[in-house]
Every structure is written in C-alpha cells, then in structure tokens.
Amino acid sequence: MPRVSAGHLAARREQILDGSRACFSKYGYEGATVRRLEEATGMSRGAIFHHFRDKDSLFLELARQDARQMAKVVADQGMVQVMRDVLADAATGGSSISWLGTRLEVSRRLRTDPAFRAEWEEQAKELTEALHSRLARQRAAGVVRPDLPISVLAQYLELAFEGLVSHLAMGLSAEDLRAVLDVVETSVRRLPTAD
Incomplete structure (x- = not known):
C-alpha cells in the first residue's frame, strides 16, 4: 500500500474542516449528522474520523x-x-x-x-x-x-x-x-x- 505524504494528509484534513464548517453552519451541531458530514466533505466517515477522534x-x-x-x-x-x-x-x-x-x-x-x-x-x-x-x-x-x-x-x-x-x-x-x-x-x- 503506498504511503500518503504529509502534505496530502494536511490537505485532506483542511478539506474535512472546510466541508464540516459549512455543514455545522447550515445544520448546527446536532443536525450535522455523520452522513451530512460525509456529503459536505466529500470524504467517508473512515477518512473523517482518521483525522478527528x-x-x-x-x-x-x-x-x-x-x-x-x-x-x-x-x-x-x-x-x-x-x-x-x-x-x-x-x-x-x-x-x-x-x-x-x-x-x-x-x-x-x-x-x-x-x-x-x-x-x-x-x-x-x-x-x-x-x-x-x-x-x-x-x-x-x-x-x-x-x-x-x-x-x-x-x-x-x-x-x-x-x-x-x-x-x-x-x-x-x-x-x-x-x-x-x-x-x-x-x-x-x-x-x-x-x-
């Protein structure tokens, strides 16, 4: 399995943060379900929670x-x-x-x-x-x-x-x-x- 560069990981993390910001802003904390976070970030739950607990x-x-x-x-x-x-x-x-x-x-x-x-x-x-x-x-x-x-x-x-x-x-x-x-x-x- 190829290794992912630190730059790529940082870019994915920022993509998650940017998409999540829009999701939390639109739906609030409770309404920002994992499915909505996946849609907003374009990432799977596994990718999201690889970066955040x-x-x-x-x-x-x-x-x-x-x-x-x-x-x-x-x-x-x-x-x-x-x-x-x-x-x-x-x-x-x-x-x-x-x-x-x-x-x-x-x-x-x-x-x-x-x-x-x-x-x-x-x-x-x-x-x-x-x-x-x-x-x-x-x-x-x-x-x-x-x-x-x-x-x-x-x-x-x-x-x-x-x-x-x-x-x-x-x-x-x-x-x-x-x-x-x-x-x-x-x-x-x-x-x-x-x-």
Whole structure:
C-alpha cells in the first residue's frame, strides 16, 4: 500500500474542516449528522474520523480555528471589525468565514455543557487578551476613551458581539446593523476635546 505524504494528509484534513464548517453552519451541531458530514466533505466517515477522534473533536477544532482567527482580527483591527465580518458573512449566507454558525454553537454549548465550557476557557482567554491588549494600545495612542477601565470597555464590546450573534441567530433584520456597529465603535472612542 503506498504511503500518503504529509502534505496530502494536511490537505485532506483542511478539506474535512472546510466541508464540516459549512455543514455545522447550515445544520448546527446536532443536525450535522455523520452522513451530512460525509456529503459536505466529500470524504467517508473512515477518512473523517482518521483525522478527528469524533464529531465533537472535529467541531472543537473548527471552533478553535475560528477563535484564533477572531483573536487575530481583534489584535489587528479591533472587536468591531469581528462584528462587521460576522455581519458580512451573515449577509452572504455564511459563504465566506462562517464564524456565525460556529459561534452560535459555542454559545449554546457554553450554556449547557460544563465539560465543553472547561475546554473552551483557554480559547476564550486568547480572545479576551487580544481585546484587552488592543484597547490598551488604542488608549495609549489616544483613540480609546480614557474615562472607563479597559475591562469595562472589553466587556461592553463582548456583550455587543454576543448581542449581534443572538440577533442574527433569531433571523431578525440585519439591514440597519452596520449603523449600529458604527455607534458601538464611536462609543468606545475618545470624545473630541473642545478647544
């Protein structure tokens, strides 16, 4: 039997992750059956579970990837940009980054699954640290308002993000949300001083 190269295995793993992301986004965790995962990835269950122990570890890897990418966006561009990306993704039906689908499932599982919550703490810490660091850098540059602690501003932005996710999950109109995100962004900025 011929050996499969590491590059080929890595490409198959990415194909599984990409297809699974679309499947979880469309059907949710419970609805993403093994048969649907096979269809979405174009791989057999044997191939899928060669790379991932089970459906839960597959989902957790997707959620970790998303959290790392979100933390990177937060560090580079801010939390409001993450919200703008989620909004844009929802507008395209989840055809680009699909953070909304995984984030909805993460939120549900954080609420209902203590084991998942314990596993997720490290990922949540990375995102929170990126947000605090970004706010501190922006404050030092004179961009972020100085009258509130960084921790309060971070919690405010996290609440706005979770509210956006909930709003989109309920299928409510996203029509005016860009303007709402403008308000959120403006509310954390330093107010202009009167000269």
